[in-house]
Amino acid sequence: MAENTGAANTRVVVIGGGYAGTMAANRLTRREGAAVTLINPRPQFVERIRLHQLVGGTHDAAHDFRDVLAEGVRLVLDSASRIDAAEHVVLLESGGTVEYDYLVYAVGSSGARPTVPGAADFAQPLSTLEDARRARAAVDAAPAAAAVTVVGAGPTGIETAAELAERGRTVTLVTGGVLAPYFHPGARRALAARLSRLGVEVLDGAGSRAAEVSRAVVRLEDGREVRSDVTLWTAGFAVPDLAVRSGLRTDAAGRLLTDETLTSADSPRIVAAGDSAAPSGVAYRMSCQAALPLGSHAADTVLARIAGATPREVAVGFVAQCVSTGRRAGLLQLASSDDHAKKSFVGGRSGAALKEAICWSTYQGLLLEAKHPGSVNWAFIRDGHRAGLLEASHRRYVARTA
Structure with a gap:
């Protein structure tokens, strides 16, 4: 049953100022009498999907929160x-x-702490604004002929490698297995060809996982040694352990366990969004493509409860995954609404234009929601397969516990 605390001066706190948290905070202001507070450790909104550009020197990836938040949202510079x-x-x-x-609860995600020996001491992570700024400083301080090694085969690793190679750097990309594993094989081949033209040496296949990092070498599992004056680490993401520390139920990765309205399994007053949410234990892919509609949905769930209405269930649909390969080319991998790569993709300059348009519109969507709360709507992109996914997940759980 819905719970109504009354509309007047209802205190709504958002933890985390990433894509999901900022969207939720802005959308919540559509309710007159809702006092919205955003808790975030820094005064800037970070365009995380542009951090590779920060490393490459083509974008600063940050905006003053005063330019992004809706009027009336109180910003508390702190961490929970x-x-x-x-x-x-x-x-x-x-x-x-x-x-x-x-x-x-929108605490997002960050780079997973590397367990590879030496990585924490000699590799630069890229998951936060501060990380990316330190990585850029390390690259800028290195001689022009320095060898740069990027570890990680996902979008961040690919984009960072391409960005630096386009600037004339000598770059090796250590994939640990398959380049761009999400992509369809045809798109993967096109991506590999583009990286080759840029001069990026891609190390993939069996034995290509990083086994040890030292000051000047990345050693692979098969024994190969890669010279590396600057090592950038983009392998793996993890969520903060705030929910675990707070005694709230989570999935195995530490994401807050919720029902399909994004309401916590422990409290009807706590709603989750973005990378740190696990609705029914079946989380969405960590991405801004999921974070924005989940942030919007979390706000709508809270607003429904304030109004005494029943919140609707989530059904976020996907469209594509895109990567830039430098400033002059990119690749847009089309996807089904339930987030599986299709055969179709767009590459080259058209892919770059689409990627830039997506980055631009993502930020502009937050600004639009700040000025006109409730105006940004993803209802036309819905996943009709989630019920089947949940049923299959339940069957696997029953089989494991039988």
Whole structure:
């Protein structure tokens, strides 16, 4: 049953100012009387999908939050240390507290802590604004002939390798297996050809996983040694452990466990969005493509509960996955609504134009929601296969526990 705390001065706190959290905070202001607070550790909104450009020197990837947030959203520059769900309080790293009537859990994701020996000491991660700035400084400080090694075969690794190669750097991309594993084989071949033209040496296949990192060498599992004056690490993502520390139920990866309305399994006053949400234990792919509609849906769930209405269930649909390969080319891999790569893709300059249009429109969507809350709607992109996915997941669970 829906829960109504009354519209007047309802305190809604959003933890995390990434794509999902910012979208949720802006959308929540459509409700008169909702006092919205966003907790974030930095005063900038980070365009995470442009961090590879920051490393390459073609974009700063950050905007002052005053330009992104809706009027009336209070920004608290701090990090949450724990959520007290029983008392409806967020405890802050600074020692302060923020009380809430409803909470949107949107802490996002970051690079997984590398377990490869030496990686934490000698490789530069790229998952945060601060990481990317340090990586850019390391690249800029290296001689023009320095060998740069990028570890990771996903979009961030591919884009970073291409960006730096286009600038004339000597780049090796260590995939750990398959280049762009999400992509259809045809799109993968086109991507490999583009990287080859840029001069990127792609190490893939059996034995290509990084086994050890030192100051000047990346050693692979098959024994090969790759000279590396600058090593950039883009392999793997993980979510913060705030939910675990707060005693809230999570999936195995630490994402907050919710129902299909994105409401926490532990409290009707806590709603999750973005990379840190696991609706019914079946999470969406970590991406801004999922984060924005999930942030929007989380806000709508909170607004429905404030109004005493029943929230609707989530059905986020996918369209594509895109990567840039430098500033002059890119690749848009078309996908089914349930997030499987199709045979069709767009490459070359058209792919670059589409990728840039997507990056631009993603940020512009946040600005539009800030100025006109409730105006950005993804209802036309819906996944009609989720019910089947949940049923299959349940069958696997029953089989494991039988």
